Amino acid sequence: MTPLLPLLLLCLLPVTAAAAASLPADFTALLAAKAALSDPASALAAWDPSLSLSLCRWPYVLCRSPGDPSVASLLLSNLSLAGEFPTQLCSLRSLSRLDLSYNSLAGPLPACLAALPSLRHLDLAGNAFSGDVPRSYAAGFASLATLSLAGNDLSGEFPAFLANVSSLEELLLAYNPFAPSSLPDAFPDGLPRLRVLWLAGCCLVGQIPSSLGSLRSLVNLDLSTNNLTGEIPESIGRLENLVQIELYKNNLSGRLPGGLGGLKKLRFLDAAMNRLSGEIPADLFLAPRLESLHLYENDLSGPVPSTLERAPALSDLRLFTNRLVGELPPEFGKNCPLKFLDLSDNRISGRIPATLCSAGKLEQLLILNNELAGSIPAELGQCRTLTRVRLPNNRLSGAVPRDIWGLPRLYLLELAGNALSGTVGPTIALAKNLSQLLISDNHFAGVLPAQIGSLTRLVELSAANNGFSGALPASLADLSALARLDLRNNSFSGELPHGVRRWQRLTQLDLAHNRLTGNIPPELGELPVLNSLDLSNNRLTGDVPVQLENLKLSMFNLSNNRLAGNLSPLFSGDIYDDSFLGNPALCRGACPAARRATARRHSLVGSVESVLTIAVAILILGVAWFWYKYRSQSQYKRRGGAEAGGNKWVVTSFHKVEFDEEDLLSCLDDENNVVGTGAAGKVYRAVLANDDVVAVKKLRRVGGAGAARKDKDGMKDTFEAEVATLGRIRHKNIVKLWCCLRSGDRGLLVYEYMTNGSLGDLLHGGKGGLLDWPTRRRIMVDAAEGLSYLHHDCAPPIVHRDVKSNNILLDAEFGAKVADFGVARVIDGSRGPDAVSAIAGSCGYIAPEYSYTLRITEKSDVYSFGVVMLELVTGKRAVGPELGDKDLVRWVRGGVEREGPDSVLDPRLAGESCTCRDEMRRVLGVALLCASSLPINRPSMRSVVKLLLEVSSKTAVVLVEKEPLGA
Incomplete structure (x- = not known):
């Protein structure tokens, strides 16, 4: 039978050719479109006649029916496609839905699409189309229902003529840099079906026309982030189908229109960051479905209407930064599922309503900087959903209800600047x-409870200017996450707690104006990031520990204590003139005779001790020399392998290397060569015999049988991941792996040495000022090109999974390379997003969806890189005390929304030119786009590279995440 097979195939060839000749026109059009597009991810590889002659079986293609092979839907969203729009698609006469959103398509919009008779849904959002919107779009599109061109680079006049497309149900043009234009004075009655109008960030000026009230089917109206002026027209109150109104961040003025309470379907109203004035209309809170009302940062005045307590569906109310006065309705919260309340920076008085959490859903209570009086309601102590309570700078008094101290989900409790009394309860x-x-700044008294040491996540404890007394609880030393401890101006007594070396993250310690006694713990000098130390006005004794010389302090005050002895020469400079005042027995240099009187009786003992000290020092030096020689010989034998009973080192090279392994290993004995320490092990700088410099990562091992076995497996994962990844890829912006060495369960990775270390250390260390804006922009482009190579040019793609500033290394010229591939994963696109068993990455850089789905895609890296870009633009760390309770992404978004993009730019770059600052704003917009909460909204890394390269010519648009209904 076997010899007949070739003959059978030859007989089938004419049939196949005949079938190909009779293929439908849509088949040919799709193949031509595929040929016209750049497809780096091979998303359209299956569009191949040799794989299937039925285009209805091709991915992303839907046909009209099983018996009709005409293309009805083409769904090509988010596939990294590039190039200009393939005009061959305009011949798909049965096409009803075309979705090319979130790719990298550029050039002009295709005019030919308007001629497609069946097209109902056209989505080209999130690309780089430029130029004008073709006027043919107004005359064509006989049945078009959805037109989405949002997030492109369209310019020219705002296409008001699109209002003539009478079949439109959704018009989405947001975030395009149109020339400043006004909305049409009269919206035609020919848009009876329009449900979604999304025109945010379109550079619109002028007033909102009252004719907008003729769009009676409108469900979602979004005109936010423009420069609209004048009043909000009352005609909006006639749009009975409205669910969402977004007018935030304009220059609207005047009063809020009446009648909005009559909108029976209204759920979301946001008119924040405008210049609205007058009182809030009383009927507004009577809208039966109103869930979210944002009117913050306006000039609203008068009392909060009493109808607030009758709002049936309200869950999110933000009225902060206005001029509201008067008391809150006493039963506010009783009839609604309130979750978020922010009334900060007003002049609201009276008591906090006890009913705020009646529905058991309140999460955030923010009423700072008002005139609230009375006690905190005991009912709030039963509100176990609370996560943030901020009530500072009011006139609250009385004891804090005991249950509030122990709320299980609470991560921020801020009560400063009131007249509260009582104690901190053990329920904390x-x-x-x-x-x-x-x-x-309250009247708290008593002791701090020992239970406070069980708060393992506590970052900041500020209890200054109270009446606390007693000893500092020893359990304070257990707070290893503590970054700021401020207990000044109380009546604490006793000694400082032992074990303070566990405060490895502490940056500020202020215990001034207390009654502390005893010695200053030398361990304070071992705290690596402490930069503010104030122990003044206490009763501390003893000398000033020399270990304090290790600290790099911007604020240092030990004045008005009972310290004695000679100060270290380091503390003799003028900069410390005020640091030691009020310590009569403390002196610089040799103490005068009067001060030595106390020490004379110890002189003989001191002489004997000196002799003994010298003798012991000589003995220790002798023992150390002997041990060094013995250890050197032992290590030499161990490296020899067989003669020491160990395994020989096995070397695997990926580039030509010229060094002896003994030269390499000898550099690992000196801890002075350590240039970095991570979770996987230490990194050493090694100077070889030929004067080459390399970086060597020595993977960590753990003692004990079980531990060693566990570590061996973990080391193998990291070791094999880096070798498998870096051993096969080559790119100028990926750190080069020279070779690897193995010996049993030990592993060494030898890399090219990067002179300027990691971006994180340089940017956030003392040398951050070296990085001017052009250097930072170049670093972004280099790192983005490295990640783009991993995502788009490797087959299959590679996801880094731990993109952060500490994993971007800089060479002598500040060129950037991506490093540390210990948790990298190869992505098999045929299986969809890969699932992992545990989260990899670093706090502040992890994409939201990754943390709760454990699914990894390239978009996870894009989010992390967006955070790195924000670090370079703002100079802030991804997480840190300076950001409060936010990560960097939320901190930047909040700053941009409140005060504009300039408020978050790194102040160290203040001297840059106007051109550079314009570029910073544009890069900020790209970074926020990368850090979008939804993966679909993030660009690909190839698009990020393109955006960064073109940033000098782009129009500045800062995209603040605000996603409307239907968009």
Whole structure:
């Protein structure tokens, strides 16, 4: 039978050719479109006649029916396609839906699409189309229902003529840099079906026309982030189908129109960041479905209407930064599922309503900087959903209800600047999630409970200017996450707690104006990031520990204590003139005779001790020399392999290397060569015999049988991942792996040495000022090109999974390379997003969806790189005390929304030119796009590279995440 097979195939060839000749026109059009597009991810590889002659079986293609092979839908969203629009698609006469959103298509919009008779849904959002919107779009599109061109680079006049497309149901043109234009004075009655009008960020000026009230089917109206002026027209109150109104960040003025309470379907109203004035209309809170009302940062005045307590569906109310006065309705919250309340920076008085959490859903209560009086309601202590409570700078008094101290989900409790009294209750041990406890400037008294040491997540404890007394609880030393401890101006007594070396993250310690006694713990000098130390006005004794010389302090005050002895020469400079005042027995240099009187009786003992000290020092030096020689010989034998009973080192080279392994290993004995330490092990700088410099990562091992076995597996994962990844890829912006060495369960990775270390250390260390804006922009482009290579040019693609500033290394010229591939994963696109068993990455850089789905895609890296870009633009760390309770992404978004993009730019770049600052704003917009909460909204890394390269010619548009209904 076998010899007949070739003959059978030859007989089938004419049939196949005949079938190909009779293929439908749509088949040919799709193949031509595929040929015209750049497809780096091979998303359209299956569009191949040799694989299937039925285009209805091709991915992303839907036909009209099983018996009709005409193309009805083409769904090509988010596939990294590039190039100009393939005009061959305009011949698909049965096409009803075309979705090319979130790719990298550029050039002009295709005019030919308007001639497609069946087209109902056209989505070209999130590309780089430029130029004008073709006027043919107004005359064509006989049945078009959805037109989405959002997030492109369209310019020219705003296409008001699109209002003539009478079949439109959704018009989405947001975030395009149109020339400043006004909305049409009269919206025609020919848009009876229009449900979604999304025109945010379109550079619109002028007033909102009252004719907008003729769009009676409108469900979602979004005109936010423009420059609209004048009043909000009352005709909006006639749009009975409205669900969402977004007017935030304009220059609207005047009063809020009446009648909005009659909108029976209204759920979301946001008119924040405008210049609205007058009182809030009383009927507004009577809208039966109103869930979210944002009117913050306006000039609203008068009382909060009493109808607020009758709002049936309200869950999110933000009225902060206005001029509201008067008391809150006493039963506010009783009839609605309130979750978020922010009334900060007003002049609201009276008591806090006890009913705020009646529905048991309140999460955030923010009423700072008002005139609230009375006690905090005990009912709030039963509100176990609370996560943030901020009530500082009011006139609250009385004791804090005991249950509030122990709310289990609370991570921020801020009560500073009131007249609260009583004690901090032991129930605080239940507040396991508490990160910030800010209770300064009150009348609290008693002791701090020992249970406060169980708050393992506590980052900031500020209780200054109170009446606390007693000893500092020893459990304070257990707070290893603590970054700021401020207990000044109380009556604490006793000694500082032992074990303070566990405060490895502490940046500020202020215990001034207390009654502390005893010695200053030398361990304070071992705290690596402490930069503010104030122990003044206490009763501390003893000398000033020399270990304090290790600290790099911007604020240092030990004045008005009872310290004695000679100061270290380091503390003799003028900069410390005020640091030691009020310590009569403390002196610089040799103490005068009067001060030595106390020490004379110890002189003989001191002489004997000196002799003994010298003798012991000589003995120790002798033993150390002997041990060094013995250890050197032992290590030499161990490296020899067989003669020491160990395994020989096996070397695998990926580039030509010229060094002896003994030269390499000898550099690992000196801890002075350590240039970095991570979770996987230490990194050493090694100078070889030929004067080449390399970086060597020595993977960590753990003692003990079980531990060693566990570590061996973990080391193998990291080791094999880096070798498998870096051993096969080559790119100028990926760190080069020279070779690897293995010996049993030990592993060494030898890389090219990067002179300027990691971006994170340089940017956030003392040398951050070296990085001017052009250097930072170049670093972004280099790193983006490295990640783009991993995502788009490797087959299959590689996801790094731990993109952060510490994993971007800089050479002598500040060229950037991506490093540390210990948790990298290869992505098999045929299986969809890969699932992992545990989260990899670093806090502040992890994409939101990754943390709860454990699914990895290239978009996870894009989010992390967006955070790195924000670090370079703002100079801030991804997480840190300076950001409060936010990560960097939320901090930047909040700053941009409140005060504009300039408010978040790195102040160290203040001297840059106007051109550079324009570029910073544009890069900020790209970074926020990368850090979008939804993966579909993030660009590909190839698009990021393109955006960064073109940033000098782009129009500045800062995209603040605000996603409307139907968009």
